[in-house]
Amino acid sequence: MQLARVIGTLVASQKAKGLEGVKLLVVQPLDKLQRPVGEPSIAADGTGQAGPGELVFVIASREAALALQEWFVPVDLAITGIVDQVDSR
Amino acid sequence: MYIGRVSGTVVATIKNELFQGRKLLLVDRLDLDGRPTAKYDIAVDMVQAGPGDRVLVLDEGNSARQIVDREPLGAIRAVIVGIVDEIDLHGSGGE
Numbered sequence: 080m081q082l083a084r085v086i087g088t089l090v091a092s093q094k095a096k097g098l099e100g101v102k103l104l105v106v107q108p109l110d111k112l113q114r115p116v117g118e119p120s121i122a123a124d125g126t127g128q129a130g131p132g133e134l135v136f137v138i139a140s141r142e143a144a145l146a147l148q149e150w151f152v153p154v155d156l157a158i159t160g161i162v163d164q165v166d167s168r
Numbered sequence: 169m170y171i172g173r174v175s176g177t178v179v180a181t182i183k184n185e186l187f188q189g190r191k192l193l194l195v196d197r198l199d200l201d202g203r204p205t206a207k208y209d210i211a212v213d214m215v216q217a218g219p220g221d222r223v224l225v226l227d228e229g230n231s232a233r234q235i236v237d238r239e240p241l242g243a244i245r246a247v248i249v250g251i252v253d254e255i256d257l258h259g260s261g262g263e
Binding site for chain 2: 080081082110111116125126128136138139140141142143145146150157159160161162163164165166167168
């Protein structure tokens with residue numbers, strides 16, 4: 080699981096089966112000092128409460144499909160939590 | 169599995185139900201010389217590790233679900249499964 084910043088929202092009215100009602104957000108992956116690293120991706124919001132500007136942690140690959148209300152929906156990146164605080168040294 | 173160094177803690181109030189009551193730690197991935205690489209993980213702690221500890225980290229979902237033997241199962245991947253006491257590399261005389 081890695082840190083990411085929500086930088087936008089995405090709307091798609093035509094979606095694959097299983098993705099109905101899933102909130103999609105644009106996230107920028109961050110390094111541990113919260114600096115942007117790599118290209119932004121689209122993540123499904125497993126918390127249902129994340130919004131632009133928020134620091135979140137994301138889970139990738141198969142496990143992302145377990146992060147939502149419905150299991151095994153076709154996603155490869157999901158937000159699993161909203162981060163309040165990171166203590167790093 | 170890889171060897172990591174616990175470098176911090178992560179606090180999240182709103183999170184997947186699976187993470188309720190679990191400690192999330194920031195872990196730097198180390199190379200075999202013990203130097204931090206650019207990679208890191210937010211990992212669930214199962215061994216009472218703390219900042220500064222050198223740890224063994226699992227980063228695979230099915231194994232993680234076996235370790236975290238509590239319902240509900242689900243979206244979990246990186247888990248700290250051990251605190252490393254010693255590593256001996258053949259020919260290096262250990263560290």
